[in-house]
Amino acid sequence: MSPPLVEHNYMGPSGALSTEASSPDLRQTELRLGLPGSESPERKQLTLELLPPSAKGKRGFSELKKDGGPSGDNLGSQGKEDKANKGKLEEKKPTGAAPAAKAQVVGWPPIRSYRKNTMAITPSKNKEDAAEAKQGASCLYVKVSMDGAPYLRKVDLQTYKNYRDLSTALEKMFSGFTSGGSAHVGPTDLINGSKFVLTYEDKDGDWMLVGDVPWEMFAESCRRLRIMKGSDAIGLAPRGEKSKIRN
């Protein structure tokens, strides 16, 4: 089974993604970004809708406003729902010159383009929560490769809060590729299990075992992920060692 190459438009308006999977088998490998553990009813696997299906790209913000939704600053105290909104919010930030949230009106508010462009690269920082603010500064998509899989995937590390969430997400994303396809690979197997070892390449270019450092530190330094076959993982932590995962 070789799934056709499907181009996913992550930055586009909503709705496009959910229509692209054509067969039940493919749905497992279909990239649908979602919050781990979120309450959305159709959720069996990981899905993060870019936007609520009814909203167009920019109007998502006015919904945020009506809810008294989060600004970049006070995310730490808000729940998962808001984090989803934040994910949407931050998706928009890289586009820089997007017009003001409420009014999709050209040239309103009347701010010089120079100032708009300069401030777009200067996200407002919340002193109390520097880590949060750093996450707020940009998306953090990293490539994920799995030994033996025909193609790679990408995940946004900022949509996860801890290793468990990441592991669950990856497992679901790649479950179609595990040998003996239907075998259920448990959520922590990617980190603890015998079949696979999750590693990452850090800022210095070294390949590290996932799980040693606090989540925030990992998210900040991770450049790409690789799911290694256990048999290749010679020299890494022995199988029997207790998990050192810190959430």
Added chain:
Amino acid sequence: MKVQSAMFYFPEEVIEHIFSFLTHHPDRNTVSTVCKAWYKIERLSRREVFVGNCYAIRPDRAAARFPGLRSLTLKGKPHFADFDLVPPDWGGLAGPWIEAMARSCPNLEELRMKRMVVSDESLELLAHAFPNFKALVLVSCEGFSTDGLAAVARSCKSLRELDLQENEIEDRGPRWLNSFPDMCTSLVSLNFACLKGEVNLKSLERLVCRSPNLKCLRLNRAVPVETLAKIMNQCPNLEDLGTGSLLADQFSEAYVSLISALQKCKKLRCLSGFWDASPLCLLAVYPICANLTGLNLSYAPTVQGQDFINLIQHCVKLLRLWVLDSVGDKGLAVVASACKELQELRVFPSDLFAAGPATVTEEGLVAISTGCPKLNSLLYFCHSMTNSALITVSKNCPNFTRFRLCILEPRKPDPATNEPLDEGFGAVVKTCKNLRRFSISGLLTDQVFYYIGKYAKALEMLSIAFAGDTDQGMTYVLNGCKNLRKLEIRDCPFGDGALLADVTKYETMRSLWMSSCDISLRGCKALATKMPSLNVEIINEWEAEMEENLNNGVAEVISNNNNKHINNGNDERKVEKLYVYRTVGGPRTDAPDFVWTL
């Protein structure tokens, strides 16, 4: 005794000497109209020329009239170009002006341009054509790169001032700073804060070292604290400083040397920059706050809350303050209590993307007006405003000359009463007799324009958006504001009736801009026919119809008789953007194909 013709017996030199005391260019314009003799004396002795609209006169004619010209100030695109309402390639080219000056006014020393398109070739020409060139000031310009700056730096032997404010400059690397020759020691003012890229720090330090007259230096974000400290140690006479990135660790050498360097600069009066400022670096600034007259924190979102309060409470002599709305009403209250001499305040919105908690409201503005009665210039972005607040503000500060209030949500009423803001803005024009510039927003009916027309007799520039009900609104303004020079309107229900209510009025003004209003091609044509001394330009993207005409060149577009698209019979089409201005230069020869001069 024939007293009345006494002036004719004065030698020209004497009259010229008398004129030399007239520096205000409107005054000089006036004396030049008295008689031919005075016209001649005035034009030959004029050293500074201000052209508020670069298309109001042909460059050659200006250069020919004032051969002794030393200083030229030019403005190009309409103001609303700042907000992306004017398509790119609209015009405002500096090239023809620089070429004309190169031909006729080789003694040019200063060139100031705003909202113009400048090419590297033009900068190259500038660098070589004017041996005494001293000052280049570019504000909101575009079209050039650091290569052009290098040319100026390299060849202008006595360059004193290079001031780049908020331009879009293509960054081709840090080498341009090296272009200042080693023997260049004349720099007094250098501002490259708007450059986005890296800067050669060693070159910068060397340049500063050999510029003993440096009074104003504004760095860009790429300059770290270490370099800033070194530079400031070199110029203790600095009066105006724009910092680079203000990030430093507490016990770093950089931080320590910054503190001692700042303390040496006893003449520092104006501070800006503050990129990424950490609270620690702000501490270093406290000792010099007491003498500051100007402070620009509008690019420093990290300076808020208690950090801002700690800083601003020392600034007791402050005259000009630019901040972000993240300082909040609380921060503004501290400003009101500390900065009693404040004359100008600008509060910019800090976050255009998320609709976070309201940061400044009418309370902050009222507090400022209570604490700072000398306030005369205001730019205030906020989420909402009330009539009663505006009435209080105008009572407290009757000296406003510039009053610009932008309520972020268009057509928003007074939240306390749900009424339009006519009375509030009306109070401002009634009380502030010297009001020259006015920008209004929120929910507004024709009534506010009635007040403006009736009371704003000194008004020169009016900016209107999402306001008014009928043509009568615009008519009130045209009829009442005797000194109106610039009128810019967007998204208002004013139609042909308003446009044509007083056509001769436009000859007394510099320009009129109307976009997304209710005017039609028929109305614009009527205006063009009645007033040949105006350029009536429409900007339209009637794409399908334009296809045929694209290759025909501007000449045919201008000529009414040949143009199929202007004259295809459908004059009822709405005109999206209209720009009308008086000119002695005739229709533009450089208009792009989407600009049609009727």
